[in-house]
Amino acid sequence: MKRLISIVLLALSFTGCAVLPGTGERVTLTAYDAEIYKSDVQALLKINRTVVQDEEVALYVNGLREKLEQAHGKPCNCVVVVDSFSGYEAYTVSHSTIVLSTGVLAQASSDDEVAALIAHEMSHVYNRDSAKTLAQGVSITLGRMAGNLTGYGYLLTDFDGTLDKSAHQLIYGKWNAEHEIKADSFAVNVLSKAGFSQEGLRMALQKIGQYSQYLSAANKTNPEDEPQCYQKKGDMTYVNFIACGKNLIGGLPMTYLSADDRVSLTLDEAEKNDMDINEIYAPAGPLRHRFDVIQYLFAMNELVNPNIKQLRDALRKFERKSRPAGLQFDAAINSRLFVVYDLLGDAKKKQHYKQLVIQSDQLTLSAAKILYAHLDQQGDKAAIEKGIERVHQDLGPTDELLPVEYYLGRRHNLSLGPMLLSQSGCSLNQIKDPAITIRCKYAEDAAKTQVGLRGNWAPLYRSIK
Secondary structure, X not given: OHHHHHHHHHHHHHOOOOOOOOOOOEEEEHHHOEEEEHHHHHHHHHOOOXXXXXXXXXXXXXXXXXXXXXXXXXXXXXXXXXXXXXXXXXXXXXXXXXXXXXXXXXXXXXXXXXXXXXXXXXXXXXXXXXXXXXXXXXXXXXXXXXXXXOXXXXXXXXXXXXXXXXXXXXXXXXXXXXXXXXXXXXXXXXXXXXXXXXXXXXXXXXXXXXXXXXHHHHOOOOHHHOOOOEEEEOOEEEEOHHHHHHHHHOOOOXXXXXXXXXXXXXXXXXXXXXXXXXXXXXXXXXXXXXXXXXXXXXXXXXXXXXXXXXXXXXXXXXXXXXXXXXXXXXXXXXXHHHHHHHHHOOHHHHHHHHHHHHOOOOOOHHXXXXXXXXXXXXXXXXXXXXXXXXXXXXXXXXXXXXXXXXHHHHHOOOOHHHHHHHHHXXXXXXXHOHHHHHHHHXXXXXXXXXXXXXXXXXXXXXXXX
């Protein structure tokens, strides 16, 4: 068993899991005037989201958090940040970081609704739910590795359907029904004490239910089996706009209680606490704040359209919007626009956004892929090594990038450090994720050819994002 644990720890150290959310070094986010674990920021970047660096947004969400803390009578020692994603999501990255999506602030109808989501997530923080689900995830990983090493194969593959899903595993892969019900109950009580209407919680639960149904309907197939953006037929390459549009949104299937069931449970909780019926059904107040940065980010939804003409029209409309100053070098925005112009075949605009991606303040996973493709094309060994160092600084080592880093190392004869890191990671993933090993073999074969990948990077990744 000790040998197994040693193998697991060694594998994790090479494959991007050495730095877990909520651990290690802390960094200061200027807009939030608060420290946050660097690993929490990296966790967001790995699912192609950036932290919205806007002081007014930060003051607003953390002002609501402070009001809820005062009502509860105990500080959560946490910070609420807003990510760049336009879906309707709230989640905890760790015991000290709560995340609201841009889509929440764009679609919320009241301060009570935003406060309800923060209150719900504060329950997870107070109860250290992220640590509990992390322990569960580690036990599953240990079980899978043990099965593989002893010849039983992937005995626990179906135990949790999200194990091999990368993009939203952080949010939905650790969903626990018992924790969610407790968090809803906590929110009912603390919202009442803080003077917020329960209508805000009901509205939030309804929207979460609608969004989860949308994700489930949109992602019924395994992402590995979905059509890719680019498809080869003979000598011609075709663009599948439906697949690409879907990939621009992201999202994975998830299982929530129905919105009606959760609302019913919250009303039961309110009645159990002898709340006045007028208090339970008191209308929510208006949303006091609308933020330019949020409206700009939310407008990127217009760029998800499988119809090429409609996509062009939406893009022209979007590009007329004034981009807030703090978003000029935002990797999430620039990567999205790079992909859209690539789909539309506009080489000049694609090049423009590629340069903005490379100059981004922090690299997301998609931005790192764009940077690596650029560096491969340039062929400068020193620049490639610096690029890999930069990616690891921003994102930390990442499983999904192992095959391409292995490819770069082999093709451009990189120094021993980067080569050992990627080669060891590829080898150790024979246990953790054999699919990565298959991609590494593809990378090795491609590196030996005269033409390399010919720009076809898709086989090195789980899916195009």
